[in-house]
Amino acid sequence: MSKATITNSDSIYGTPSSAKDRLLSLNKEVVECRVCPRLVNYRESVAKVKKKQFLKWNYWGRPVPGFGDIKAPIIVIGLAPAPHGGNRTGRVFTGDRSADFLVKAFFEAGYANHPRSVDANDGLELHGIYVTAAVKCVPPDNKPTIEEMSNCAHFLKSELEICNRSRVILCLGQFAYRSTMILLKQDNLFSDKIPKFEHGLEIDLSDGRKVFASYHPSPRNTQTGTLTANMFDSLLDRINKSLGRSS
Secondary structure, eight states: OOOOOOOOOGGGGGSOHHHHHHHHHHHHHHHHOOOOHHHHHHHHHHHHHOOGGGTTOOOOOSOOOOEEOTTOSEEEEESOOOTTTHHHHSSTTOSSHHHHHHHHHHHHTTSBSSSOOOSTTSOOOBSSEEEEESSSSOOGGGOOOHHHHHHHHHHHHHHHHHSTTOOEEEEESHHHHHHHHHHHHHTTSOOSOOOOOOTTOEEEOTTSOEEEEEOOOOHHHHHHTSSOHHHHHHHHHHHHHHTTOOO
16 A cells, blocks of 8 residues: 555635644654654554555555644644554554544534545545644654653644644643643643542643543553543533533
């Protein structure tokens, strides 16, 4: 199969050109980044060795930019690309079981045009949601270091600034939550001690936005019942209500 192309949903084209241009420039910077030697070596080694079921794929093997609607009221932040998901397909939350869980929930809530995220050319469009990750490269054992998180933080900060119509930040998992809250504290949008992570946590920011936290939709969580479809759907319902949006 051919290498994936970087695409966002068509909703990007309804945005002011300055925001669109800023995002395209940021995405280029993300994709070209080689700051973290450990992550560069790992993402490229995974792309060479591949997984048996994906031997015919030409893996992306580079940092993975965000995807979706930059006018969206909701920004969703995950941990990092999966080795044979985003690192293979070139699109965040695409081509793995976490993507299956997440995009199905988005579709049922009216935020996606179809329920599956298979590859970067599958026609998926997100409306009202922009999805990204705290760290743009796949990390060994799904565990970025503090230094790697810090090196990637300016990318996430730029995305939060470009998506300036957002009213809700949904963090998937403890790492994404911690990374996001550190940035928000640095920007003086939250002055208290960062609350302990828990599913369903809701935090008010000084600029009127809200942060919500969810368990990450990893197979480990969804297969053990730590995170169920009903739990995540209920959280999306709460977010919809906070936005004044009917379910």
